[in-house]
Amino acid sequence: MPMSSSSSGSGMMSSSYKDGTYTASSSYYVPHGQESIQVTLTLKNGVVTDSSVTNSETNYESASYQEGFAQEYKSYVVGKNIKDVQLSYVAGASDTTNGFNDAVNSIMSQAQS
Amino acid sequence: MTRLRVTFEAIGTRWTIEMEAAPEDEHLLRERIARRIEAFDALYSRFRDDSFVRQFETPGEYPMPRDGLSLIEFYEALYKATQGKVTPLVGSLMNEIGYDPAYSLKAGHPTAPPKWEEALVYTPTTITVKQPIVLDVGAAGKGYLVDLIAELLRENHITDFTINAGGDLRHHSTKNEPIRIGLENPLNTEQVIGVATLYNESLCASSGARRKWGAYTHIIDPHTLESPSTIVATWVIADDAMVADGLATALFFTPASQLQKQFNFKYAVLSANQQLDYSADFPAEVYTA
Numbered sequence A: 001m002p003m004s005s006s007s008s009g010s011g012m013m014s015s016s017y018k019d020g021t022y023t024a025s026s027s028y029y030v031p032h033g034q035e036s037i038q039v040t041l042t043l044k045n046g047v048v049t050d051s052s053v054t055n056s057e058t059n060y061e062s063a064s065y066q067e068g069f070a071q072e073y074k075s076y077v078v079g080k081n082i083k084d085v086q087l088s089y090v091a092g093a094s095d096t097t098n099g100f101n102d103a104v105n106s107i108m109s110q111a112q113s
Numbered sequence B: 001m002t003r004l005r006v007t008f009e010a011i012g013t014r015w016t017i018e019m020e021a022a023p024e025d026e027h028l029l030r031e032r033i034a035r036r037i038e039a040f041d042a043l044y045s046r047f048r049d050d051s052f053v054r055q056f057e058t059p060g061e062y063p064m065p066r067d068g069l070s071l072i073e074f075y076e077a078l079y080k081a082t083q084g085k086v087t088p089l090v091g092s093l094m095n096e097i098g099y100d101p102a103y104s105l106k107a108g109h110p111t112a113p114p115k116w117e118e119a120l121v122y123t124p125t126t127i128t129v130k131q132p133i134v135l136d137v138g139a140a141g142k143g144y145l146v147d148l149i150a151e152l153l154r155e156n157h158i159t160d161f162t163i164n165a166g167g168d169l170r171h172h173s174t175k176n177e178p179i180r181i182g183l184e185n186p187l188n189t190e191q192v193i194g195v196a197t198l199y200n201e202s203l204c205a206s207s208g209a210r211r212k213w214g215a216y217t218h219i220i221d222p223h224t225l226e227s228p229s230t231i232v233a234t235w236v237i238a239d240d241a242m243v244a245d246g247l248a249t250a251l252f253f254t255p256a257s258q259l260q261k262q263f264n265f266k267y268a269v270l271s272a273n274q275q276l277d278y279s280a281d282f283p284a285e286v287y288t289a
Helices: A100-113 B023-044 B053-057 B067-082 B088-097 B142-156 B241-250
Strands: A020-030 A031-043 A047-056 A072-074 A089-091 B003-011 B014-023 B058-061 B119-123 B124-131 B161-165 B168-170 B179-184 B191-199 B202-207 B231-238 B266-271 B273-277 B282-288
Touching: A072 B053, A072 B067, A089 B202, A100 B168, B003 B023, B014 B023, B023 B142, B053 B058, B067 B088, B067 B142, B067 B241, B142 B161, B142 B202, B142 B241, B168 B179, B168 B241, B179 B202, B179 B231, B191 B231, B191 B266, B202 B241, B231 B241, B273 B282
Parallel strands: A089 B179
Antiparallel strands: A020 A031, A031 A047, A072 B273, B003 B014, B014 B161, B058 B124, B119 B124, B161 B168, B168 B202, B179 B191, B191 B282, B202 B231, B231 B266, B266 B273
């Protein structure tokens, strides 16, 4: 943060900052991606009279995060085609056998008839 | 020693077992694995008229199967941790919504299954059924069978293997060789939303993607009588496949933070809006927009 404040009480230090509201932003990387932080300060007579900090991580509503349990991450995910990824196996919905697949096909065709 | 790959269908899904074994042992191993699976299926399957648990339609006292105590104890812990949302008594409801032994997939009139305390009491040697019940151990049973097959392989001196029972995996390695597991996108099964690294642990996935008909999937809430729709897939890593499997189902109903009070595991939960919630220690590269 480029800002600092100084006391105007003694009058010995004259502020070189104009009164007003100043904002600085920065972004940084964490394991799951990028976060950002924004700081807003209000200066009057060289004294910080108001400040606020917004951190994108405060958008997380995870109960576990708030309750101080083991940390959790959230990300919006997209799919990549399996043939483009080097894998040993895929884990997802259990493969069905022909018996089940036949049953689904049967009810689908009944629904369409 | 060579890399053997054994594939077969069992308990309603496709299995692949890759292992370091002597080629001349393949036939014997296949036979032993098949027998172990058949013994399990004959005890616990909801889909066979002749299974041990089908008898529970008639109240009475039954002997505890030798491998039954671990399974029922885990189910009891899961039942309590999920406030009854994961229950082995869900079989009656599954039949009613159409996921019955004939796979009729015709939804009838769904009703809530009985509470555990009203239906089941067990000791290490007995199971007492107090009212007619339909037992379904799909939530953790496949994972438990994976653990039992892993035990069988170790008894046969196989130290390096991966069991993959339709996406429930257990990995054992004496070399420093982890495996890469794609996390299947439930909305497009030709894709993965990330890749997890597995080493000497179990990973189980749960998703309604392949067993879906009308408004239902095979995952059903015994209190609301509906299939969950906000969460679309879960993945859990734990030492035992039984635990990973049961918790993968539990995460559809109960937050991870709640389950973490009772169980030690790593997890990822995918919501319908494509948001993935995952523990800081879930060992995966996740694909983000």
